Amino acid sequence: MSELLFMEPCFKTMIWGGHKMREKYGYSIPSEETGEAWAISGHQNGKSTVKGGTYDGWNLDDLWKQHGELFGHPAETSFPLLVKVIDANNDLSIQVHPDDAYAAVHENGSKGKTECWYVLDCEKGADIIVGHHARTREELVQMIDEGKWDQLLNCFPIHKGDFFYIPSGTVHAIRKGTLILEVQQSSDVTYRLYDYGRLQNGKPRELHLDKSKDVITCPHSGVSTTGAWDDRKDYRVRQLVKSQYFTVEQWKVGTALDLEQKYDFLLVDVTEGSGMADGIPVKAGDHFIVPYQYGTMHVEGNLEIITSHL
Known part of the structure; x- marks a missing residue:
């Protein structure tokens, strides 16, 4: 693995x-x-x-x-x-x-x-x-x-x-x-x-x-990209942006999250709280990459993460 x-x-x-x-x-x-x-x-x-x-x-x-x-x-x-x-x-x-x-x-x-x-x-x-x-x-x-x-x-x-x-x-x-x-x-x-x-x-x-x-783009045309929260039993998730350059999502984990890695790579930034990612302690300020064909990452704790992928 x-x-x-x-x-x-x-x-x-x-x-x-x-x-x-x-x-x-x-x-x-x-x-x-x-x-x-x-x-x-x-x-x-x-x-x-x-x-x-x-x-x-x-x-x-x-x-x-x-x-x-x-x-x-x-x-x-x-x-x-x-x-x-x-x-x-x-x-x-x-x-x-x-x-x-x-x-x-x-x-x-x-x-x-x-x-x-x-x-x-x-x-x-x-x-x-x-x-x-x-x-x-x-x-x-x-x-x-x-x-x-x-x-x-x-x-x-x-x-x-x-x-x-x-x-x-x-x-x-x-x-x-x-x-x-x-x-x-x-x-x-x-x-x-x-x-x-x-x-x-x-x-x-x-x-x-x-x-x-x-x-500079003129006139300026601002757009709101943030989607609604999807509330699940142990966590909630929302899409912040999906563009041709990257897709960014925010996850608020209450107890646990099984996060399937479906992309060439997945970037993870811990923004609040602490917990475990597949048994490894993680806390706010940690940044890591979930590599290709990793499978499902099990996250436990009370924490917020932001994920990014192509």
Whole structure:
């Protein structure tokens, strides 16, 4: 029988980062400005590694390339998804991501970036930016050029447990006081539209205004993707999003759950509580992969998990 692949995150120090991941999950973070944990990642800019078991110490990129049998013998050359935990101790820049077609031409063949956010926790009064109010591309460009950010950007309050689907082309920003689980295409291409005039090492961070104007979807059309809860005897489940890039579901386990692994691979992120997964202790902040043809995973305890697959 194959085994669960528990992952050790790759951490990123960011100008807007904090230390909530140490306090909430006990992570050994590298600094008091730790903004991101690339929890399940084979991306060249931050590879997570297997901890324990047969493949202890392997990074996910090498495992994908050398042990394709664990992932259904994939055709893709690199692991296609990336899961992050993001600690926004300050506002992130206003940004947008390109789609696959634009990134392939303008970013040396990179993938584009569609992502989604689950709010793990947030301070009272926290808000977020998703989308804009421009009705035409001409109006969009004019408002960007004139710096009319308050008029342009769609900002609204958030609460723990909220979910947002952010397709490529969507203007967005995670804001101060927010802890988020992000599932995305494995891409590190970000176009920065506005950064509040902040300095890093004495210089403003680079903006990408022309590329941003190229890729922003206009007018913005937000959609709610979250389905209703399906209540079962021992657990409840809801679909957060089903798209061409990934399907993400949330499970609240009251006592037990038998979760059938029907996909090439299944990513599991424990977001609350603790319990056991096939006899292995798991707790909030754990991230693991259920490999190809694993069968059914038996989960016990009082915990919440988010699963992702292609």
